Amino acid sequence: MRPESRKQEIINAAAILFKEKGYSAVTMRDLAKAMGIKAASLYNHIQSKQEILSTIIIGLAEEFTIGMNKIVNSDENTIQKLENIIDLHIDVTLRNADGLASLNNDWMHLEENNLQYFEKMRQEYEDNFRDIVKKGLEKGEIKPYNVEIMVFSTLSTLRTLYLWYPEQKEIDSDILKRDMISVLLKGVA
């Protein structure tokens, strides 16, 4: 076992509860009950409720930031880049669907420093996405629809994957990727 093992168990349990009811509606006593211990015992492992939230969200946001930077700086064409973004979202969703609920719905409850850090990463992510689409449009690799609408509709689908995928267990991950790419990109390319 790693030294952080118990802490990670708490964070995982918290992510599930946050997904079901949202950060504010989950009490430390709720979390403790889910762990089978008393609320005060949680504090042997974590510093605060806030620390749990920021651990969940910032880690995921950094994953997206790193993934997006690799894609932007690659020399592939626009369609391939968009496919890689879809890939990135599916991969992260498969690995941590619960945590993505917090990232999507509870980021505003981060405290000052982490809130700013998060908003900066999200802004840069969206800017990178937009740039890819814009350049694709200039090169004629993409149909001339409104850029904002293309970015928005694609991103909103990818962002809500976490809600949907865990229920679709029969769909293979590779089939998901293929059809998702078709549905999201063939209307655009």
Add this chain to the structure above:
Amino acid sequence: MRPESRKQEIINAAAILFKEKGYSAVTMRDLAKAMGIKAASLYNHIQSKQEILSTIIIGLAEEFTIGMNKIVNSDENTIQKLENIIDLHIDVTLRNADGLASLNNDWMHLEENNLQYFEKMRQEYEDNFRDIVKKGLEKGEIKPYNVEIMVFSTLSTLRTLYLWYPEQKEIDSDILKRDMISVLLKGVA
């Protein structure tokens, strides 16, 4: 002024706050401050915090239910039906973007009866949507991608319109509809 005018002002203010922080994180004192009065004074107009939430959500859910029923029972072809669904979402979003935040993120905080009622309406809405896509597929009016993925990606875009549209004031509502239809449907049709 209508007799419910003051109550409606409170509900509108609440919808804005719920959108920003979520139902659980908004206190009655927050809401009172936004209205420029004391928390206790709110209860001259409303019965409970819960009543505010259910008024916002159930009203919108019923709007969607009525709209969808009209579309399903019409004799238009599949693509036209899907266009009408996009229309419906854009119309409701333009009229009540704030309330849609609660419908999307805070429905689980409805109390027992309204929660069941809401979940039933949402289930039927999704079933109707799926049926339209399935029949379109059988008639060959739609490309043969995975039905669930098509339904999911379209619906998740439409459901998050509320997040995005209020910031895009320069885009005309008719242009939005046209491009949204293009992006969402041309990849599918």
Add this chain to the structure above:
DNA sequence: AAACAAAACTAACAATTGTTAGTTTGATAC
């Protein structure tokens, strides 16, 4: 079996929560 650390516990706190009861204000109708 003695020592140690990890992880649980009990008890309590100060602050905040939704809500109530009863009272005062201010405008409109007579």
Add this chain to the structure above:
DNA sequence: GTATCAAACTAACAATTGTTAGTTTTGTTT
């Protein structure tokens, strides 16, 4: 000017919140 009524107020409540301090239990290493 007095009665009326909606809509504000003050004061308080019981419950719940995140968190702390100090103590006991548990399991492993010597």
